[in-house]
Amino acid sequence: MPQLILVLFVATLSMGAFTSCKSNKKLAREKEAAAYAAKVEQSKNDLTAMLNGTTSWTLDEQTKRLDTIKSYNIDDQDVKDLIVKVENKLTDAKAAAARKTEEDRLRKEEATKKKAEQARFSNIDRNLESIAKATSYDEANQRIEAALHLFATPEIPVLMIISQAEGFNDYDRPTTISKFLNYLKDRRIYYYRVESVKKDSHGKITELELIKK
Amino acid sequence: MKNLIYSTLFIIGIMMVSPVSAQENLSPERKQAVDSLALEKVRDLSKYITIIGSKDTPWSEANRVIDRAEELFMHGSEIGVSSLLRPQIKNYSIRQYFNRLIRLNYNKVEIEWYKIDYVSDLQRQPDGTYVGVITVFQKFNGYDKEGRLIYHDTTKKDITVYVKKKKTQINGQLINFWDVMLGDMRVKETSK
Numbered sequence: 208m209p210q211l212i213l214v215l216f217v218a219t220l221s222m223g224a225f226t227s228c229k230s231n232k233k234l235a236r237e238k239e240a241a242a243y244a245a246k247v248e249q250s251k252n253d254l255t256a257m258l259n260g261t262t263s264w265t266l267d268e269q270t271k272r273l274d275t276i277k278s279y280n281i282d283d284q285d286v287k288d289l290i291v292k293v294e295n296k297l298t299d300a301k302a303a304a305a306r307k308t309e310e311d312r313l314r315k316e317e318a319t320k321k322k323a324e325q326a327r328f329s330n331i332d333r334n335l336e337s338i339a340k341a342t343s344y345d346e347a348n349q350r351i352e353a354a355l356h357l358f359a360t361p362e363i364p365v366l367m368i369i370s371q372a373e374g375f376n377d378y379d380r381p382t383t384i385s386k387f388l389n390y391l392k393d394r395r396i397y398y399y400r401v402e403s404v405k406k407d408s409h410g411k412i413t414e415l416e417l418i419k420k
Numbered sequence: 421m422k423n424l425i426y427s428t429l430f431i432i433g434i435m436m437v438s439p440v441s442a443q444e445n446l447s448p449e450r451k452q453a454v455d456s457l458a459l460e461k462v463r464d465l466s467k468y469i470t471i472i473g474s475k476d477t478p479w480s481e482a483n484r485v486i487d488r489a490e491e492l493f494m495h496g497s498e499i500g501v502s503s504l505l506r507p508q509i510k511n512y513s514i515r516q517y518f519n520r521l522i523r524l525n526y527n528k529v530e531i532e533w534y535k536i537d538y539v540s541d542l543q544r545q546p547d548g549t550y551v552g553v554i555t556v557f558q559k560f561n562g563y564d565k566e567g568r569l570i571y572h573d574t575t576k577k578d579i580t581v582y583v584k585k586k587k588t589q590i591n592g593q594l595i596n597f598w599d600v601m602l603g604d605m606r607v608k609e610t611s612k
Contacts, residue, residue, distance in 0.1 A: 344478055366597075370454075372447055377598060379600075381590060381595060386488070389484065390488070395467075
């Protein structure tokens with residue numbers, strides 16, 4: 208009789224242990240499934256935010272997040288479709304950012320070049336301004352004579368930019384350097400600066416472009 | 421020879437001037453630049469009239485300035501002249517007006533323009549020309565040999581301005597420019 212009781216006791220203990228083990232595994236599986244579902248959901252949310260541009264992440268942060276999501280190898284068609292779309296969007300955004308960086312670089316380079324050129328033209332500006340500031344016709348005429356030596360002929364064209372809005376150069380009616388120098392003498396004001404010059408092989412100016420200050 | 425080449429190229433360029441398509445709509449920024457350009461042309465005229473009228477201006481300079489002043493106007497334009505000594509207003513061709521101005525029978529002449537501004541903004545016409553009216557006030561003082569002020573008046577004048585976009589080729593490069601031309605200058609009021 209005691210032997211029977213002992214057998215029953217051992218059997219009960221064994222069954223209890225088996226049931227408990229089975230329950231733990233199930234719980235673990237359920238936990239794993241829930242974690243996976245959460246990961247899928249979070250991935251979808253993040254990808255959708257990146258696609259709609261509603262995230263505050265930088266381009267680099269978005270790229271890192273996309274790489275992380277791809278590393279999950281999520282077997283979900285929605286996620287796969289979103290990954291393709293976000294990948295395309297980030298590729299375009301990176302190309303646009305690279306273009307903008309290059310444009311900014313070129314603009315800065317152009318501005319530096321322009322500044323250097325304007326410094327080069329300051330001598331011409333000073334000559335033109337001195338005519339406008341002459342206090343008599345004789346003085347102005349002498350300065351005109353001197354200034355004309357900088358130019359290939361008294362008839363070289365002078366272009367005057369009045370506006371550079373929207374990437375357009377709007378000009379006043381073109382004139383000749385001879386007329387323009389006399390205009391400065393008459394108006395007694397020089398409200399331009401030299402924008403560009405063209406010179407011949409002798410270093411004489413063959414075209415003068417001014418811009419209104 | 422080189423002078424001749426440059427001059428020829430420039431003259432050919434100017435001769436090739438032609439109007440640009442009338443379809444362009446100007447942004448406010450560009451329109452403002454065009455408005456200012458037209459005002460500046462009237463200020464140029466103001467300065468030219470002062471120079472031509474002044475007895476201190478050397479004869480050769482005054483005649484040169486008459487040529488420049490005439491270039492500001494459209495062909496066939498007229499300038500109205502009034503006097504407190506007669507009721508009627510006389511209209512002269514541009515050249516006639518300046519030729520009279522340079523020969524005014526005073527020992528000293530002072531002409532000053534002020535309050536130069538648009539009375540009617542530049543409005544785009546169907547052919548693409550912008551047309552506006554600028555008002556000026558002219559103060560005229562005429563003195564005799566003894567330096568006495570013998571005539572003085574203030575005249576309000578309206579000047580019609582025409583602005584058209586044109587293109588020309590200069591040294592092989594196509595340049596779009598705004599051509600401002602002044603039209604008739606009419607007397608509106610004359611007072612002491």
